[in-house]
Every structure is written in structure tokens, then in C-alpha cells.
Amino acid sequence: MMKPDIMPEDQPFTLSTLPPGRAQKRLALAVMLVFLGALFILAGGLSNIQLRRIDSFVPAYGMAMFVNDMITAVLLFNQFAILRSCAILAISTGYLFTALMLVPWMLVFPGAFAPAGLLGTGLQSTDWLNALRYAGFPTFVIAYTLLKGVNSPKRLWEGSVGATILSSVAMTSAVVCSVTVLAIVGDAYLPRIMLDPVHFSTFALYLAGCLILWNAIALTLLWIRQRSVLDLWLMAVVCAYAIEIYLVSYPGLARFSAGWYAGRVFGFVSSILVLIVLLHEITTLYAQLHRAVLAQRREREARLMTGDAVSASIAHEIKQPLTTIKASANAGLNWLDRGEPELDRARDALRRVVTAGDRADALVENIRTHFRMGVRPRTSLDINDVIRGALTVVGDKLRTNRIAVRADLNERLPRIRGEQIQLQQVLVNLIGNAIDSMATEDGERLLSIRSEVHQSRYVMVSVQDTGKGLEPGTDDRIFNPMFTTKEDGMGMGLAICRSIIGAHEGEISVTPDKGPGAIFHFTVPFDPGSAS
Template structure:
């Protein structure tokens, strides 16, 4: 299966990272410019210098290799595996370099070292890195250009580690046992054979220049950017190495210091970038998990909303159908009542279809279907639709509608859903109240030049103050069988139309729901 990618291997660098890398290359170049004029000056021999430098380089290159092997294992990349192995090889060659360096552990070095052993170890070590970068670039291009359905086998790291150890052992044997087979590098432990040494280091410089050009042309990721920083640092070191006449000069000490700084920069950059990328991955995973839970909750909300909204007209269909059936099957069939009941069934069926379509539109993206209509007419129509239910429950309606109201532009079906919900809640609140008239009052008026105000009040049980602030919250309900979605959906619809919906206690008892709509949508 194709591998999903998210890492140093394929993440492009940001502008800030690019600017930082350019600044680091500039500092390395400035260091080279400072060292070059002073490179011939002889300094005191410090025997602990090479052990310290080699130990730090050994640890940093192994850490870099471990980070690259981790990326290679995740993305099954041969390119990253080869690059990581080159750092392992470079780290392993530091061990014989340290042991054979004159003065570190013995005046002439250990392992039967000759005068040129350490120089050749370090030169071969330095030449291996740019060759590995070139191989990395071209193998990475092959990975990227492979078809997305191509399945790549996971890289086995152990054979590569064993291979690096075998190559390091062979190079060590070549530079120690086969010392006399190699061309001269030094005349003694300090002074170089300059024309030979300059030639060897110029060849290494050419390798680094070629690797830098190849990577510059093919760069596209954070890893490429920091490899370029390292290559520029190593390029400057190779240039300095061409002109250094001997060990223990300003140029020689500066060379190893520059090398240490370059390697530490790459290691720290890779650690920081890896930590940052995987932190983003963890955050992205957490966000996806929350989004998945939110989608599941939304699906529950949609399902409950459909059951809540469609249940009302379907209940009317059932009641009217039963009434029509009773009118036809009774001892004295009443055809006129049956016709009225069937018409009510038809109207409720149409309203059910409109409600379903409206719910679908509300949860879909895009603009709602808006028309201009008279809100007073919609109130009267809704009261007529609820008339049979109110008659059964002995609820009266008082309409105080201002006929001077302007037309409004809104989704008519959705606004009717709001009114039906407000009617239904008022009717439910009147079930419990006793000793007072069961009445719903609806008043419409202009609202201080801001639009139209519609108030639906009842003489029911009212709403407790501690409950009033929660009634528009999803899934909050004071009814035993309530789902707590009617009022939140109503508020959502009203707010989508640029209005407001809120509730307040009635003057004596009951509750008042205030619906404010703009004269014209903004």
C-alpha cells in the first residue's frame, strides 16, 4: 500500500526556517573568512583536543543517524537508509581516527598506525558523506516518482549497520596494515606534503561541490534544507583543508571547530524539526479525534432533530386519519368531516415533506431558499395548522397582530418550524397549569426601528430562573421525554436569518418567547 507521508523527508521548509538556514551559512562563511588569513600561525599542541572533538562528533553523528533511520523505517525509504548509514560509517571511522592520532593515547598512535593513517581515515570519512548525499537525492527522486499504489518493502536496518561496520573495518585495515600502499600525506606527525595533501583535499572539495549543486537543484524538504547547511559547512572546511600547511595551526584548529559546529547544527536542527513535526502530528491526530466525535454528535443531533420535527406533523397525520376513519365507519357516517380530516392529512403530509427538506437544507452548506412573505400571514397559517391539537387540549389563541408590519425575506418553511415549536412548547406548558385559562397570546409589532418583534406568551407553568438560562442549550430539556433540540434549532434558524430569539418570565405566570427579525437581511 502507498505510504502516507508527514516528516522531514517531504515537509517543505517555512520561510523562517529558510532564513535561519541562510543566516547559519553566512556565519559559517564569516568564520572561514576570519580563519583563512590566520591559518598559517602555529599554536601549542593540545593532546586532548582530538579526543574531545571526536567524542562529540561520534555522539552527534550517531544521533543524526538514529533520527534518519527512524524516518526511513516509517516511510520505507532506501534513500534515507543510505543517508543514515553514511553517518554511521562516519561515526565508526572516528574510533580508529581517535586511536591512531599521534599523541591522543600514544606518541605514534595505536593499532600500528603510520604517519598517514589518521589523515587517510579522515579524508575517506569526509569523501563518503557527499557521495551518500548524491545517492540520497537520486533514490529519493525514484521514491517520489513511483506510482502511489506501489508497495515498498520495509527497510531492514541491521544489514545496513553490519555493512557500515564491515566497511569501517576494511578502511581501518587499509590505513593501518596497508599503510605503505597509500600515497604520502604527511612527512611527520605535524607537517604535510603540501602538493599531495592539497590534491587529495581538492578532490574531496569537488565531491562536496557536486553534492551541493545536485541537492540545490532537487531540494524540496526540511531535511534537504539542513543537509544543504551541512554541505556548505563541509564545503568551507574542505576549502580550508586545501591550504592548511600543517597540524596545530590556527587553520587546523579552526577546521575541526568548524566541523564540530556544522555537525551540531545539523543534529540540533534535525532533533528540533523532528520534535516539531511529531508534535504537530500528535496535535493533528487529537484534532481529528475531536472532529470525529463532533461529527458523531452532529449525526445524533440531526437524527434527533428529524425525529423531533417530523414527529409533530406525523402525529397530526395519524390523528386526522383516525378522525376521518371514525367519521366514515361510525353508525352515522359523516362524509363532510371525513373530507375535512383527509384534507388535514394531506396538509400535514405536505408539511412533513417541507420539514424534511428544511432540515436537510439547514444542515447542508450554501444559502437557504428565501422568499418575501408577511409574517402575520405565517402566524395565522401556523395557528390554523395547530388548531385541531389546541382544540383537543382546550387551548385558545389570541392574536394581536400589527397589520402595518413590512414584508420580511426569509426561508418560509424554516420560520414556520420555529413558530410550530413555539406553539408546541406553549401547549405542553398548559397541560399542567390548573385554575387559570389555557391561553396562548401572540403579538406582533415594530421593534424600535430594528425590525419586527413577535411575542408568544402562554398562561402555563412558566420557566424557573435557573432553567431559563439553559433552555436554548442542545440536549437540555425540562420534559421527561424531551430531546432538548427544538429550541436550540429554533435559535439557530433565527440567528441564521439575522434575528434573535430569547425567553423571559410572563407578567403573572407562564413564559414569553421573543422573536426579533430584521426588516431586511443584512
């Protein structure tokens, strides 16, 4: 039975605890190299090209960023609910903050929804809100990095996780609303980032430099304390943030330049990176969970099947010895109940009872060993002796059903190595099936057993009957567990035979006879110590 595909309990399975593999590191490095390559191409002069102003670009870009960051925040909050980590709470709040800051930025951006913005002129407040967003995310990243590995006081999580998340959402929303009001009300008093609705001031260069430095500090801390897949991809996000700030602020010193548009594209890419990785890891985890559930279900069904098989096997195999015990006991009673008891014959009947009881005990032990996957000691055997022993066991049944036996046994066969009771069990099953097949048929009832050399290294035993033969289409299924063509059959006899012969490194098969009946064959390899 295959071992279920179940992850160990101590194996990390979330993005924030799963260590990055070599493929993840190579992919992240490739993404960063693409970022830097695009930066060098744009910094070579292409970014200074002034393009046509597209007012609809800002709301489209803002909404795409808002959706990406909100979904990422929700997924990270979900991981916080699992891990109860302050670090995860910090980075979740960071993504929520950047998502919420996009809303006022779009509303005050001149020309996005109104010529002067929906919430005022927006000449300075637009870019101050954007600068706060650029500064806020690396701040939360730094908090995430410093809080990693810090065990929070247990009392912090005594309340509901949902309440903690709602509190974080409420406080973040309050901060965003406060800074929005301050930026709009104090628009005229804020340091000048914009000279006009298109061109940046010199102060914007210094502010952008500070923001890039702040992102560089966050990137350095992540590099030093990198432990998980989330850390790895946050490094790529922070790198994209820094490139976005540079392209938006420096080249051309104007909005709607090629660099400004390219910077927004970098911003979109940075917002979707962690989201893609989160969705990939969640999908992977779901697939692993699905496989684990299916494996557990198969294991449960296999255990139930094994239990059914054990009970059916015991019932199937013990029936014949019990029949012998019953018949011998009745015969013994009959000999004793006579006017002059036939003590010798009664003793013979009782001896048959003892022999059948010993065989029943051996069969039960063999079945238990078989389902424990244990290995019974094997000895050097003469297969012809095994055949004769099996014929002795079923002798009464053969005589009762008036079946003649023709044994064509090669007395010069090499010895085999095997377990006598198990091989005898196979023969008793095959002979018993042959008897059942012939018992309902008129005409000649002949059981033929043959032993011979097969393929130079095997002994082959064939059991042929003159019964009703195989039903059409059953050749491939007849050895399957629980499959039977008998009205009162259990479908375990031939399955057990195949299992026993397989354990002896042999094969068992069946072929329809040219006339009535069927022929069963099984092979067992020679005993290496005695084969000539």
C-alpha cells in the first residue's frame, strides 16, 4: 500500500514561513535583473520623452493597484489569522495602507475625475499623498522585518482574531482619512513638489532621493533577515518601488513623460508580485491538501477492504476444514452409536477431526501472516508431496462427488523453496473450485493434475477439470478480490492464491480448455540449493 501523501505536522506551509527553494531564488533574481535592465534602458534617454496626457490612465492605474493591494492584504490577514504573528499583521496593514492611500490620490489628482480634482485643486496634495504612500509601505516592511521572530504576549491574542484585524483596518482607515484631510486643507502650505499641474520642482528631487533611501534601508533589512518566500518577494517589491519613485520623479521632471508612465507600470508590477506568489502558494497548498485527503480516503477504503478481505478469507478458507471436521465427527458418532461400536473406525474419524482442526489453525495463522505482510519461513519442498497432501485433504469431497483423479506427476522434478501450508492451500482452492464446477455437470467428471518443468527454472502445476468452464469475459477479473461467479462465493479464494504464488515469486493463470472445463496453472521457481 502506498504511503499517503501527507505533509508532516511540523513542515512550514505558509508563504511567511516556507523557506525559498533554489527555483524561487532564481526566479526572484531574474525578475530583479529585468527590473534593473528596464531601468537602464529607460534612463538612457527614453524616459525624457514627453507623451500625450491620458487622464483616464490615472483612475485605471489607481483602481488596478487598489484591487491588487486589497486582495494581497486580505490574503496576508488570513495568514495572520493562522499564525498570530505581529510581523504578518504589520505587512498586512502595510498593503492595506497602500491600497487605501490610492483612493484619495485618485480623487485629488487633477484631470482624473475633474479638471481640478474632486477634492480641491490637488496641486501639492496629490503628490504629498503619493509620497506618503511611497514612504508608508517601506515603513511597514521595516516593521515586518524587525518583528519577525518576536513572540507576542499571549494576552495580545486572547481576544478574537477578527477583532484584531478589524481594529487594524479601522486604525489604518483613520490614519488615511486624517492625512488626506490634512493634505487637502493644507495644500497651500505644503512644500512645493509641483510647479504646475505637469512639472515637478527641485524639491521633488530631494524628496524622491529620501524615499529611495528609505526603500533601500527596507531592502537591506530584508536581505539581512531573509528567511521565507515572502521575504524574498518583498525584496523584489521594494526594489520595484524604488525604481518607480526614480522614474516618476527624476527623468524629465514632468508628469506624463515616458518615464512617468513606465514608473506607473513598475508600480503595478510591484503590487501584483506578492499577490501572484500568494495565489500560487495557496493553489499549491490546496493541491497538496486535496492529494492528502484523497490519500487518506484511499487508505481508509483500503483498510475497510482489508478488514472485509480478512473476514472473507477466513470464512472462505476455514469452510473446508470445518466441513471435514463436521463430517468426521458425525462419522465417529455413527461408529460409536452402533450396537457394537467400531472403535478403530471411530478413532480414525477422530484423528481426521484433529488433522482438520490443525489445518484450520494453520490456515488462520497463514491468513493473519499474509495480511500482516509477514514472511513465513520457507523450506525445500517436493511439489509432488504438496500435491498429494492436497488431494488427501479433499479426498472425501472428491469421492462424494464421484470425481476421478488423474495425476501426471514428474518424479524427477527439482525441489522448490516455499511454505508447505500456503502452497497446499493454493492447490486445495484450485481443486475445490474444480470440484464445484464439475458437481453440477452431467457427464465425465475428471480432475487432472500435472507437474512439470517450465522455462528451465520453474516448476509448473496444472489443475484441469471437465466442468462448465469460465464464463465469457471473466478471464481478466477472476483473480480480483471480491469477484466471484458462484452464487454463494466470497470472491477471495483465487485472490489469495494469486497473492501466495506472487509471494513465492511465481505466477498463476487460467486458460479455457479446448473441451469442457478450464485449466489453472501456477509456477514456483526451483530451490537454488537443490536444482540440477
